[in-house]
Amino acid sequence: MARRPGTPRLLRELNDRAALELLLDEGPLTRAEIGARTGLSKVTASQLLSRLEERGLVEVVGRRAGGRGPNAAVYGVVPASAYVAGLEVDPREVTAGVSDITGRIVARTAVPFSGGEDPVEVIRTAVARACRSAKVGIPRLRALVVGTPGLVDPRTGEVRFSFDLSSWHEGAPDALRRRLGTRVVVENDVNLVAVAEHAHGAARGTDDFALLWIDRGVGLAVMLGGRLHRGVSGGAGELGYLPVPGVPLPGGVTESRVHGAPALAGGFGALIGTDALMDLAGSHGYPDLSPEEAVRRASADSGSPRASSFLDALASRLALGVAAVATVLDPGLIVLSGSLGTAGGTPLADRTAQAVSRLCPTSPRLIPGALTTDPVLQGALHTALALAREEVFSSTTD
Numbered sequence: 585m586a587r588r589p590g591t592p593r594l595l596r597e598l599n600d601r602a603a604l605e606l607l608l609d610e611g612p613l614t615r616a617e618i619g620a621r622t623g624l625s626k627v628t629a630s631q632l633l634s635r636l637e638e639r640g641l642v643e644v645v646g647r648r649a650g651g652r653g654p655n656a657a658v659y660g661v662v663p664a665s666a667y668v669a670g671l672e673v674d675p676r677e678v679t680a681g682v683s684d685i686t687g688r689i690v691a692r693t694a695v696p697f698s699g700g701e702d703p704v705e706v707i708r709t710a711v712a713r714a715c716r717s718a719k720v721g722i723p724r725l726r727a728l729v730v731g732t733p734g735l736v737d738p739r740t741g742e743v744r745f746s747f748d749l750s751s752w753h754e755g756a757p758d759a760l761r762r763r764l765g766t767r768v769v770v771e772n773d774v775n776l777v778a779v780a781e782h783a784h785g786a787a788r789g790t791d792d793f794a795l796l797w798i799d800r801g802v803g804l805a806v807m808l809g810g811r812l813h814r815g816v817s818g819g820a821g822e823l824g825y826l827p828v829p830g831v832p833l834p835g836g837v838t839e840s841r842v843h844g845a846p847a848l849a850g851g852f853g854a855l856i857g858t859d860a861l862m863d864l865a866g867s868h869g870y871p872d873l874s875p876e877e878a879v880r881r882a883s884a885d886s887g888s889p890r891a892s893s894f895l896d897a898l899a900s901r902l903a904l905g906v907a908a909v910a911t912v913l914d915p916g917l918i919v920l921s922g923s924l925g926t927a928g929g930t931p932l933a934d935r936t937a938q939a940v941s942r943l944c945p946t947s948p949r950l951i952p953g954a955l956t957t958d959p960v961l962q963g964a965l966h967t968a969l970a971l972a973r974e975e976v977f978s979s980t981t982d
Contacts, residue, residue: 599624599632601977604641604661608686608973612645612660633659641665641976661686666726667718668972669711670964672773673703673732674800675748675845679958680710682718682725683965685972691718692961703732703751704759711764725766726972729964731773733801735822738814741770745822747837748800748845767971774821775812776963777921777955778805783966785954786919794915795953796823796906799922800843802853804905806913824853828904831855842874852905861898861924868894879927886931895928895935902932903939911944921953928952 602622607613613621619629636642643662647655663684672679675697682691695710697703707730715722734746741757743749761768778795781787787795791810797803804821806813813820825834825848834851842858854860858875865871865878869890873881879898882891906918920926920933933950941947955962 596632596635597978599628600636603629603632603636604973604977607642607659607661612658614648614656614658616656618659663688666972666976667720667724668965668968669714669725669728670961670966670968671707671710671728671730672958672960672964673697673707673730673749674773675843678703678706678710679961680707680714681958681961681965682714682720683969685969685976687965687969689965690720691715692958693717700751702753703749704756704763707760708763722764722766725764726975727767727769727968728760728764729769729771729776729968729971730760731771731776731960731964733773733803736770736772736775736814736818738818741768743770747847748843750846769967769971771964771967772803772805772814772818772821773960774803774805774921775814776967777953777959778807778812778919778963779966780955780959780963781919781921781953782807782810783963785959786951787917790917792915793917793919794909794913794948795919795921796902796909796925797922798856798902798920798924800840800845800858801847802856802905803922804909806909806915808913808915823905823909824848824851826852826905826908828852828855831860855904856898856901864897864901865894868897870894876923876927879924879932883927883929883931895932896939898928899932899935899939902936903943906936906948906950907940907943910940910946910948914946914948916948918948918950919953920950921955921959926953926956 603618606621615629619626642659644657645660646658648658649655663686666685668683670681677694678697679694681689683689691714693713697706734743736743743752746752757770774797787793792808795805802824804823806821827833831854832850836849837846838849840847840859861875870878882894885891929952933952937950
């Protein structure tokens, strides 16, 4: 691997990046504060700030009273120095958000989506509307990250085995790049939820964990050493295909009675799919409710015999998948996410952990996800920001 020598230019780049990241993490700072936190001399800090001002990356945002001399200038990152977009694609709509380089979301919009439409055109429309709302031209986007159900090839972004989004087609990622003229990354939606929970949610500060997504379908994301583990073909985490007792072996496609959309037949996904959980809720005294609402009510009343019986039965099913993950990966922490995972809260997580302890030699900690609003979109924007900052912050010198 080629190594860059420690040239003055490289050192300037490293110093510039350290200062920019410091300003993003801690907010506006004076020259002296930047120097003290980075270990740079006053002269070097002054040169650095002048260089970043010329590049349009930082600006004076105020003054701060100090000692006997004049008030010190306070510097902050210029929000408009770069923009990114994140998107969530699901069978009903495409949600798009635009963020400036500081991470502030400046626009959010949703566009209706039916399974038969070309996702490329719907995504382009959503991005265009979000950019108009933010008053940002599409060419100003430094990166765009799309979250979607299905198996996503980490090398190409091609989407396969997305049962309820069958309109994804070969060449769609490249078509998006051509239509939008910017960097486009397609990522599995559950992986992006794990990114968001790791950045500012339940898994913050934990670099080895798994996230079990329970919603319209079931999915798993694995993060090891602070990095997503996708597998060679993007198939890591396809937990719905796990063979489990009580249901047929995975294979083929059925239609969900609840959603009226294709779903995987058999396997762990069928055991905790929406239809199966609606039947389970009905058999435990929660008829005519969506699985999410049934789980939420049971969690709120977890001390009652009816609620306890339902949550125990659900935890026993979840434990079959969680135990497999814990036995193979031993992640230490497993986050229950998705509408059903978060609806169950701590009562469901605790019961699942107890059931898992009876099935395998390891005892991972189970907690509900902390992010209940647009977790896929949050993960997409966080990923896009990381890409944009890498590009912008690594090219601050001539």
